[in-house]
Amino acid sequence: MTIAYVVEQLDTVTISAGSVIDEMDLMSPFVWQEGDLYRIMIRGVPHPLGPHDPTGIIARGESRDGLAFTMDPGLAITPGPGSEDMGGCEDPTVLLSGREYLVYYTGVDIARSQGCMILAAGPDLTALVKEDLVLKAPPGEGNIKEATLARTAAGDWRLFYEYAAQGASRIGIAGGPTAKGPWTVLPDPFGIREDSWDNWHLSTGPIWQVDGQDPVMFYNGATHDARWRIGWISFSRDFAQVTGRGLEPLLVPPPALSREATDIAFAASTVSEGDQIALYYSLEDRMLRRALIGRYSR
Secondary structure (H helix, E strand, C coil), X not given: CCEEEEEEEEEEEEECCCCCCCCCEEEEEEEEEECCEEEEEEEEECCCCCCCCCCCEEEEEEECXXXXXXXXXXXXXXXXXXXXXXXEEEEEEEEEECCEEXXXXXXXXXXXXXXXXXXXXXXXXXXXXXXXXXECCCCCCCCEEEEEEEECCCCCEEEEEEEEECCEEEEEEEEECECCXXXXXXXXXXXXXXXXXXXCEEECCCEECCCCCCCEEEXXXXXXXXXXXXXXXXXXXXXXXXXXXXXXXXXXXXXXXXXXXXXXXXXXXXXXXCCEEEEEEEECCCEEEEEEEEEEEC
């Protein structure tokens, strides 16, 4: 069976004026559904970024249509007081586990030299407590960031993440019995392709799962000069094998608004929208978009 993923609609995602991340660059829009509401956590970055500014703060909001979000007056996650995230908080990933919210995010140290994976949790989005430093690379070995969580058919969990190796980004994976771990690092799930658009950098994207179908990750890949695109890759239901991978990017940025802009489309989250997949992503590290994607088989 051949699977095709087709972008069928593109929409702009907006946040309300006057929020705590007004005029900031916007990245990592993590959107999920609770009943009739769409909720969002999103990273805001001061623009321009000053030498003492955090590399990110994480705001929250909600929407009725999944496109226009009203932001809460307070922040969801802020830097500190621990040293692991004093330099910034980035890349939120949210999971509602029973009555508890789990938020995996990237903490950046005060020197902005290293990122690590941190878990915050709580019964309410306004009362999250930083619980655990989940994964951290040895000193000098770069960052661990961009969490993606998925449950296997057997009921255990996988934590995908981006890490740095030999001047490039790669995707790693860890396994655990629960959504909180404890996590054991496993062999990398897939690598770069030497002759393709993802021949140098790889970074995790969201995983879309439905019963009876192979889970698919909408991952981020780039060339040596960091031209980031969004592609797809599917896995067996235990995430032990790759079962399919798109030859070409699924989403490519439109022409940049200015020559100084970054050439980046970067996937962050998915929700089901009828029989389509709603993929939330950022452009140029400053604008938010949603793609409605159809899945076809033959």
